[in-house]
Amino acid sequence: MSVLLVAHGSRDPRFAATVTGIRDAVRRGRPDVRVELAYLDLNAPLVGDVLDDLAVDVEPVTVVPLLLGDGYHSRFDLPVLLDAARRRHPALTVAQTPVLGSAGLVDALADRLREAGAGAEAGVLMYAVGSSDERSDDAARRRGAELADLAGVPVEVVFATKLGEDAVELDAALTRLRRAGARRVVGLPYFLSPGLLTERVERLLPDALVAQPLADHPAVISAIVDLAAQPLPPSILARSG
Structure with missing residues (x-):
């Protein structure tokens, strides 16, 4: 084989x-x-x-x-x-x-959070690529919900290709994290590798901790x-x- x-x-x-x-x-x-x-x-x-x-x-x-x-x-x-x-x-x-x-990879995402130094008061902005197929985006949202349950912190999911005019979708997600009690934001890429799309989001998070992509976890x-x-x-x- x-x-x-x-x-x-x-x-x-x-x-x-x-x-x-x-x-x-x-x-x-x-x-x-x-x-x-x-x-x-x-x-x-x-x-x-x-x-x-x-x-x-x-x-x-x-x-x-x-x-x-x-x-x-x-x-x-x-x-x-x-x-x-x-x-x-x-x-x-x-x-x-x-x-x-389809494997979920929630344990790997949680490890990347810990490696970034996320504490109990953190809120997580998880960002995926975004798809024309809403089923794909829904799967990323489910990963975010699973991560929130596992890590015990609020998680919001945004899509690098769907941030909206003036990044309105990202700003709304950050507002929801603050309302959920997050005192610090951790950017968590739901990507295998860094690249232009991860950097597109991270440029809008100048004061956030940024975790590493999944890579060869x-x-x-x-x-x-x-x-x-x-x-x-x-x-x-x-x-x-």
């Missing part, structure tokens, strides 16, 4: 460095399988190119989307690429797992390894058999 980790891609070199580190950690966690990394856009190698290479081995490929939201990229873009690879290589067995964000790596270990669906096996 082979495992293909699929990331979105970014013009910011920090992103590729981060997901490459994640790939290397997954390789250490699964030394028994081949683990590769590909991108949907903006970086190389692209998904189709890596699938062409993996098809030579005629082994099942499990595709794990390194996406925190289950939106357009996971529901449409990636399945189209997998279908195209199946047409090019009829013997290829390839299946897509749920996105990384052990809980992230464990979640990927668990997703990659899921058995291929019977329908996929039957179609390739």
